Amino acid sequence: MATTSLSQLLEELHAHGAKLVAVSKTHGEEAIMGLYRQGQRAFGENWVQELVEKQPKLPADIEWHFIGHLQTNKVKYIASFVHMIHSVDSLKLLQEIDKQAAKHNRVIPCLLECRIAQEETKFGLTLADAGAILSDPALAQLKHVQIAGVMGMASFTEDTAQVKKEFEQLKAMFDTLKQSFFAQDDRFCEISMGMSGDYRIALEVGTTLVRIGSLLFGPRE
Ligand SMILES: *Cc1c(COP(=O)(O)O)cnc(C)c1O
Secondary structure, three states, X not given: OOOOOHHHHHHHHHHOOOEEEEEOOOOOXXXXXXXXXXXXXXXXXXXXXXXXXXXXXXXXXXXXXXXXXXXHHHHHHHOOOOOEEEXXXXXXHHHHHHHHHHHOOOOEEEEXXXXXXXXXXXXXXXXXXXXXXXXXXXXXXXXXXXXXXXXXXXXXXXXXXXXXXXXXXXXXXXXXXXXXXXXXXXXXXXXXXXXXXXXXXXXXXXXXXXXXXXXXXXXXO
């Protein structure tokens, strides 16, 4: 896949009102600074250890998005600085994020990772699972997390009709949850969907945050 320029990509995203998370996993400080100097501030990482190593070496105004599967025992390493966690898939994880965020006097925006792909290996909540978390009285106790929307990954397939169907499913889940739980709350506003190979389909369907790595940075090792 050929890489594209940041400005060209941003122009395309902005035409659809979507924001960019530049997924920098496996890429070094030099590559990240290349985009930073062009004005990019939101970067995404998948692994706690890699993020914790990079973060102190890079400018403090970078907004770090955690997009990988997050184990509860690792939350403490990123709670002091992480800007948003895209991959929340349990109430237990939310409770741990709340506990660690409280230690730093922070409120961490979190997205509910929803399962839309056919693939068995992908993580994520069903609509019923998400509804159960949002209606659990224990959630109301959490003052240091804020549910800001949903995230999903489509199947890895050439079948664009299938990918579109999955993104539409995530959009429908967002709309249902918004109506049921956040009708009066503008902070529930993000649909994180679309990667290098499928972001144009996500733009058509109404993504607000795309997570793009290889299209900007080139292939990963
Ligand atoms: C790696 C990754 C991306 C970016 O993938 P590209 O195909 O390189 O754009 C987006 N989202 C998640 C969750 C990822 O793990």
